[in-house]
Amino acid sequence: MREINQKRTNVRWKIAIFMWAAIAINYLDRTVLSATTPTIMKEFGLNAAQMGIVMSAFFWTYALFQIPAGWLADKVGQRFSLALSVAWWSIATALTAVSQGMKSLVIFRSLLGMGEAGAYPSNAGVTAKWFPDRERTRVSAIFDSGSKVGTAIAMPFVVWLMTSFGWRVPFIVSGLLGLLWVAIWWAYYRDPEKHLYVNKEELTYIRDGQVKKEGLENVQPMKWYQLLKYRNILAMCVGFFMLNYAIYFFITWFPTYLVQERGFQLMKMGWVSMIPPLFGLVAELLAGWFSDRLYAKGYSLTFVRKLNLGGGMLLATSIAFAGLVNSPVLSIALLSISYGGLTTAACAIWSLPGDVAPVNMTSVVGGLQNCVSNIGGILGPIVTGFIIATTHSFTPALMVSGAATLIGALTYLFWLGKVEPIVPKTNSNLGKIENHSMKI
Template identity: 85%
Template sequence: MGKRTGKRTRVRWNIAILMWAAIAINYLDRTVLSATTPALMEEFGLDAAQMGIIMSAFFWSYALFQIPAGWLADKVGQRFSLAFCVAWWSIATALTALSQGLKSLLIFRVLLGIGEAGAYPSNAGVTAKWFPDKERTRVSAIFDSGSKVGTALAMPLVVWLMTMFGWKVPFIVSGLLGLIWVVIWWAYYRDPEKHMYVNQDELTYIRDGQVKKEGLNQTKSMKWYELLKYRNIQAMCVGFFMLNYAIYFFITWFPAYLVQERGFELMKMGWVSMIPPLVGLVAELIAGWFSDHLYSKGYSLTFVRKLSLVGGMLLATMIAFPDWLIPQCFPLLYCLFLMPV
């Protein structure tokens, strides 16, 4: 492979777009069930408790298989692991159209969780290989913003497809989108040293910007369970447990809540359900840029990450406040986010 010289290429950002698309499809596929929940409950005679079991089935298999999925990505490489996982969950999504009731919905949701468990571990490995340290927060925000786009897109798109063609068609369409992505990823992705479109200038820029040269050091690996003894890992586990508990209300029960408790029509529910993920998309991109900006100015990674995570979660708590109290929070928000650091 000949490495072209001259102006530095920017292939890494094409890789970032593909990672973004994978996460967008990931969340589109997991959100289809939420948008179709009113129709499924009516057709199969499911009550709220049974629907809750179906929704939680995804998360049990998703959580259980994340560590094995990370091991697989490190073992066989992210090109194969991400393609395999997206193909798996896309097929599981499409097959959900064959559901006949509670048991079959449970099976397909478990299969979906197994496949989707590999998305973030694989993307983390790709980011470590393709991006210098100073760009990692930004690219992580970019590809994770796909979760908001996928969720936002799912609501009106799925409701429209369901209204026009029935609840089965959204599952089939979502599954096909994932399989198309797999073909594109397999054809385009290679590690930086092997990619035909990366010139030496970009490769040097990536490697010189990494404190630890990913893919170049042959150090002894650590057992995954040994990570649990570190305080930072423990704090991350607790923090993401709390964060995801709030996030997944909007991904699971929010559409049904709007229809059943607020009396929204289906299409109106689809549009209103877009609001939380779209606001999250804008905020995440700004936070990613702002974090990299602070890091480039000399602030420690610990401070930068705590500012974004803790500040964002404090903002999210306002959902539980009564309406009259929210304006009283503005002075606190000003102190947290707008005053010079």
């Protein structure tokens, strides 16, 4: 029995640490291939265009399974959906170690994408259940910052494992880390009303701070495809597409850029490649804190979200100039600013599903926007690979990424409307609801 009249517990922040760790492992597993790419290309005799296809294989299944993963998370709960997701991708990562060429790499990367599809939609749903609205951006920044930590740690760690034990060992180690996380998550996580260590004060604090109460029942008020009738959903999808097109340069081709275009040796590449994601990590955490502080001071949710989204994407356009400078130091600085801009936008992007989704559909909305956004993940590595193979330079590819971030900024500033929950149309108050949800 829970005690009353006691100091409020803070279990929700422990849940945030779990979400952060899941995303950190998620990105560690993704970037193992990126860090080992030069070695794998040499061993299997792959050119840049072929390696671009291998890299993009992940995104085909990752994008395809976003909506089913979001639906599953809202239907059966995030405890099961996130555990399944991490277990699946961890096994796929470990199996990559037995690859014998391009075909097997494509198969295992496709399996990895299927598993990782559930991570962000599940985390969006957990955030909507566990946190009051005024803490949502900070939490989104925290769990999404795991992607930067995972990316940053992966490079020197994977390069060390690779140089010491061969390129296959990092895949096995990364897979085992994920399975360890699954065991701990399954033992600890429950929804707020069912969690053993949440007292009445914390539960009241959470629920009283939410405009819509997520997870009290599992009834979804509309089909997922009906969400596409709403202006904000479309703007979220297009804007996130543009961000992902740019950010996946760092996840896929950035180490190769440092080696081939800037002449870094492997170990130096491993350390230098940490700089942009670490810069992005700091930027995202500060942006999340600042955003929630502005909201607490009375600024509208629309203003707060657009400040992060538009401002961050405009900063990210600096990626276009990174290939035009001769100095490697200046190039890394510009890429770091770009990464910081992308992460500033990202914490708001992952707050939006909880802000605008109909009740009990936060994971579905998160999956929908992530599905469309990762078409950028599919196109980015392929387009970049073919540009490099054709021009023998990274500069045109970086300029294309810069153009994408500019389009993203304009999308969030002018297409995205008022940030508020979608309320499904009913016959009783039709006029009010259509205005409230900005149906198009």
